[in-house]
Amino acid sequence: MSKHPERLFVKGNEAIARGALAAKCKCFFGYPITPQNDIPEFMSSEMIKAGGDFVQAESEVAAANMLLGAGAAGIRAMTSSSSPGMSLKQEAISYMAGSEVPAVIINVNRGGPGLGDIGPAQGDYYQSTRGGGHGDYRHFTLAPGNVQEAYDLTIRAFDIAYEHRTPVLLLADAILGQMKEPIIPWTPEGVDEEAGREWALDGHKGQREKRLIKSLFLAEGELAEQNRHLQAKYDSWTELAEAEQFETEDADIVICAYGSIGRIAKTAVRKFRKEGKKVGLFRPITLYPFPSADLLTLAKQGKRFLTIEHNLGQMVDDVRLAIRTVADSDFYPIYPGNLPTPEELEAPILTCLEGK
Template sequence: MSKQPERIFVKGNEAIARGALAAKCKCFFGYPITPQNDIPEFMSSEIIKAGGDFVQAESEVAAANMLLGAGAAGIRAMTSSSSPGVALKQEAISYMAGSELPAVIVNMNRGGPGLGDIGPAQGDYYQSTRGGGHGDYRHFTLAPGTVQEAYDLTIRAFDIAFTQRNPVLILGDAILGQMKEPITPWTPENIDEEAGRDWCLNGRTGGREKRLLKSLFLGEGELAGQNRHLQAKYASWEKLAEAELFECADAELVICAYGSIGRIAKSVVRKFRKEGRKVGLFRPITLYPYPSEPLLKLAKEGKRFLTIEHNLGQMVDDVRLAIRTVADSGFHPIYPGNMPTPDELEEPILNCLEGK
């Protein structure tokens, strides 16, 4: 009799931490802020058992710059925080992007602006997809909608960070971070921690050539050349864009939502389908690069669209950009500070179905 895969019951935060360890994360730099504190708490003991290092930094700024140093040394490393804490990390993230350093950053989004509250929200979408720091840069952004995806996408984040030499952001929220679900842990095969590290700063031994990692380019035309190189790299990510299309084939109305709101919207779609209403769900899993191509395809099929977000209108810009040549999208905001339920989404969806 074959052995069944192990199933465990964990929070989304713990799933991310476990996924990082499965991806052979060797350093974690943390600073406490709700609602992501379970991640550094778990890592403070478990990464040590796995032979890695945990540092309780003196601030978010320090944690992010420690992450920069680890990335420069080619070490698989991660930090996590929540909205205002991630804002403090933005300078270092810009330096990492400019220097092409791999890193994984987790943002468990909380309500804002300012200190806001510790409840869920999606107000960090712009920050997470536009390069929230200074300069023209981007980082890959993943948006899990389930606890299993939180585990899976963390493993994927480390892979992308090192193959693309770029920071990767995992964007969740207080719902995902604090929700418990069963998951099936798995470990990727054949992670070679030394492969592809011919750029990192690991000590000039054996007579190898000097290596230089920097984000300062003062020579004539040097910065323009670096920016062209970076933009070409970001454009190449389009082939890695991913989305879930649920009940979209015959849908008259497609709900566009991500992360926890995508999950809640999916429950409403299931209910409407049982009632014979042709509603579907488009849930982007990569927020940058945005999966515009399948969305445009749906628009060309004559679908109508309603974007629902736990903010006052951010991802809707990307939805409208994707379909702008053939269609538009309605928008329904869920105000940060409110905890959304499936019932609350029914009325705006019905109004959109009826053309109101």
């Protein structure tokens, strides 16, 4: 990779957009919804300057299906939205997964259910990690915890999407999207936009056999075979699971939190460490595949766990599944509609530390 000498002070949303351009994104399809509007606003000018195409679609449904079309043609493409808009995109995402069409999808999570509010929340975890549309499928899901990671993981999302022929979702929230931090932009080296496109629908011009991309399998046993193939691909992603571990080596209790809540929890962990209390943080960076093996290793060391989320309990299911043979996890919910602080997390952490 090549790093640029300057540091930029940008919002998380802009970092995502800049990361997409660095990854050679050539098409952006979107529709306005708060709190992700900085992404299409930035792309509306910068995508054109980069020689690509920007389309403000007539709806989230249209934007997602445009993404499906561009991906099927082998074009590096992206869409972005926030929670209600993501719900509208799910049918097309299911088609992309079933057709093995690469695409990058950004969700800057807001509060819900329904229209909720425009503030931060993590209520889209289930939708983002279980395949939010119909059928048996998963897609790779990344969760940045700061603005630099928002840039870095967007680039990684394009790499994964086109290496594994899958939709990749980057799950942020209103805190991360709207906060400003310095980043060091960099450009991946050797991005070959033509490599690995032997499946793409780019026009045979009478010079090769026709290609077909589909998610409809009607012949006897054909769909079962496709699902076996997809599941084998999802299983292979386990080795790509990633998490940040902070002060976990000697921790008596490990806080499990992701995204912006992981960042806030880290501040609380630092305070407890200054007081001599053995608290650590486990922050998943890949939500799917979930870093279960690393979490199980900590559980086998006799540690206790507290999962903290900005929802009513979703990632805690994956935490409990990961450690179920040797341990369990307590849970502390931050209700969507509230803006959490490190001080708010101190009491539930202390309660778990004291074994109450």
